[in-house]
Amino acid sequence: MDTPRIRILATGGTIAGSAGSAIERGYRPGQIGVAELLGAAETLGLDAAFAGRDIAAIGSQDIGWPQWDALHREIVAAMADDGVDGVIVTHGTDTAEETAFLLDLTLPAGKPVVLVGAMRPADAVGSDGMRNLANAVRVAGDTAAAGRGVLVVMSDQVFAAIDVRKAATGGAEAFRGFPRGPIGNVTPTSLDWFGPPDRSGRGARFAWPDALPKVAILHAYAGMDADAVGCSLGNGAAGLVLAGLGQGNAPGPVIEALAISGVPVVRSSRVDQGSVDRNLEVDDDRYGFVAARGLGPAKSRILLQVLLASGMRDPARMQEEFDRR
Known part of the structure; x- marks a missing residue:
């Protein structure tokens, strides 16, 4: 060789x-x-x-x-x-x-x-x-x-x-x-x-963007109120990632504020590992949220930035991308 x-x-x-x-x-x-x-x-x-x-x-x-x-x-x-x-x-x-x-x-x-x-x-x-x-x-x-x-x-x-x-x-x-x-x-x-290559011949999943839009991560905690949502939007966030409790949850006022934020919202978890599944603890269909699945908050933010930079805003299409590996 x-x-x-x-x-x-x-x-x-x-x-x-x-x-x-x-x-x-x-x-x-x-x-x-x-x-x-x-x-x-x-x-x-x-x-x-x-x-x-x-x-x-x-x-x-x-x-x-x-x-x-x-x-x-x-x-x-x-x-x-x-x-x-x-x-x-x-x-x-x-x-x-x-x-x-x-x-x-x-x-x-x-x-x-x-x-x-x-x-x-x-x-x-x-x-x-x-x-x-x-x-x-x-x-x-x-x-x-x-x-x-x-x-x-x-x-x-x-x-x-x-x-x-x-x-x-x-x-x-x-x-x-x-x-x-x-x-x-x-x-x-x-x-x-531990196994053969699983992506041989695949091209880039997304084109390299001209810039990445601002996406904020909100860390959930007991007694949290909705102020953090408004602050992030006021600072120009084009999307929000919830580092939620357990399965990506948060106090009711926070969930309601996210639902009317007008920007794409991804529910991840502050827990070190585990999957955030769709509609398990939060009615994602009702609120228009995206479930992060196996991605933690940091990677959820990166993927959401890339999706927004590619012009994607539809929650259903975004969910398909978060479901992919």
Whole structure:
């Protein structure tokens, strides 16, 4: 097999972070550029040829449209380049699931695209960054990774973008998948897939938008009133996602306010995992709501933004998109 040619696009995050001490808890993300990351990767003896580019040097809490637009453009170019076999995006962990899902919705399921990060900065004792990067190289260079959509590699596991989420604030094994868990296990020297590619030959689900409309997430809580709905609308929200109680519920006044908001409303859940099913606790047909199904609030927001950007506003059609995998 020929040596895989990997394009690495760096955005910052903990994988590029520095604490200035092996035991210091605090650190600054995005301190290590792609050239230094590539230099470190080349010392590992990986069977791959690297080229890289810095897209950003930020913590992923600050990532947004400018970085997403640049990433998408670079990945599309890499996919069209016969000299590139796979793409790796180094990324902070806080919003990796959102970036991965947005790219997954708007890229064809062709060459492997892998997001990777770290839970500990590069100079911390027990740093996981280089192992995760070596694992990502193993995945991005594997021909069997094609046709699976955008992937996320963390803690010796491979997750599909639609399933992955950050489920813990700390610890190297902070990532989980729902409704599927990991779809593969990986180490720097091995890769085991748990099934065949399920999206081979599929084009992009949606065209890349010119911009993403504003969508707000409302976190439900006991005693919540309807003020948050009005505030979000007053700030220009074109759609609303309810991070609801349990099965996506909220106090009666909130549900009523959402029903007359005049914008598309998606019911998700603040619970860590589980499906929000249609018409189970809330009469979605009556209110014109969309049930998020297996998507949490963050991904529900991304999908709703993409749907609105594509001109879709009909709740029934939106529900079909939330039902898809």
